[in-house]
Amino acid sequence: MSTTSSPTRATPSPGTDRRALTGYATVVLTFMAAASAPTPLYAEYQRAWHFAPTTLTAVFAAYAAPLLLTLVATGALSDHLGRRAVVLAAMAVEAVALATFAVADGTPALFAARIVQGLATGAATGALAAAIVDADQVRGALVNSVAPIAGLAVGALGTGLLVTYAPAPRQLVYLVLLAVLAVQAAVVARTPDRSPRRPGALASLRPRFAVPATARSALLRVTPVEVAVWALGGFTLSLGPSLARALSGLDSPLTGGLTTFALLGAGAAAVLGLHHQPAGRILLIGAAALTAGSAISVAAVLTGSFPLLLAGTIVSGAGFGTGFLGAVRTIAPLAAPAERAGLMATFYVISYLAMSVPAVGAGLAVARGGLLPTAAGYGTVVALLSLAGLISTLRTRTTPIGARP
Incomplete structure (x- = not known):
């Protein structure tokens, strides 16, 4: 997610929806935090399940291919179905990924969780970026630039802290993210959709x-x-x-x-x-x-x-x-x-x-x-x-x- 507009002074634009801007921005933070959460845990997984560095990087890369596939296929889907519907569907898929991480007992489960997580993040990316710009056409570009990187940073550091100082190192961070995602889904479900629906959803899936x-x-x-x-x-x-x-x-x-x-x-x-x-x-x-x-x-x-x-x-x-x-x-x-x-x-x-x-x-x-x-x-x-x-x-x-x- 990123900006494609030129820099503008960060003042609220007419029609700014602060609640929607904040809500969707925090969802971006959660998605990106979840994406980087496994990083400090890779050594723990490697120690527990005795896999090679090749497997470690393959697990990491398993996230990128499905993300890219869904990103280019569904990038415009929210223009037809509405932002809220696409974001909520992606959040549901992300919840499946987090639950899979939490119960993972070997590398096959890690691969499955990363693949599902890639699908969820790719589907959410275009809809969230568009929803943020819908909420504030001036500051939306900046939020779309900063929130993903900030979310990745918070996820890595937060996981490191939880794994070091809290119990259940391979489960707790994913349970926390699941709880946060559930609260955010409730907020998004009550957020008015500012994007009107229009026909052509199936045609928009062609990369x-x-x-x-x-x-x-x-x-x-x-x-x-x-x-x-x-x-x-x-x-x-x-x-x-x-x-x-x-x-x-x-x-x-x-x-x-x-x-x-x-x-x-x-x-x-x-x-x-x-x-x-x-x-x-x-x-x-x-x-x-x-x-x-x-x-x-x-x-x-x-x-x-x-x-x-x-x-x-x-x-x-x-x-x-x-x-x-x-x-x-x-x-x-x-x-x-x-x-x-x-x-x-x-x-x-x-x-x-x-x-x-x-x-x-x-x-x-x-x-x-x-x-x-x-x-x-x-x-x-x-x-x-x-x-x-x-x-x-x-x-x-x-x-x-x-x-x-």
């Missing part, structure tokens, strides 16, 4: 992938940064806790949760602080921060320094948030309204492939060469991709306007 000619060069230019953003996110959300434990020497889920929170919390803070800047400047800052942060993280791995890893993660996190925001704001305005869905579907395909495929590759590399060499190599590739995006962005910004088609 549309297209890149209009006006956006092709821009998409190519932002792709290195976008791939770096989500490759880094995929590694942090899957193998990040293992790396944090290896460098810190602390065998605690809170260590992994803290590292994940550092990345995502810094990303949310950077988006909040810089969302009013022009798209080109945001992208430039994101690429620079990703390059520097990844280089610092590689140095941390090579020197075995956990404090340096945290510092690199925070810098990378600022690049994570601003790199994604800058990429979206660069390409979205270049498509006509009728072409934007196809363009964004293509963009999300790139994003989720970048999140899942490299993470699975990292799992295979860990099994063969070890965690620390894999982390150093992975971080180097992310830094080089970010540097390529930085150079491309700088060239575009310094090219005379008359020399550009």
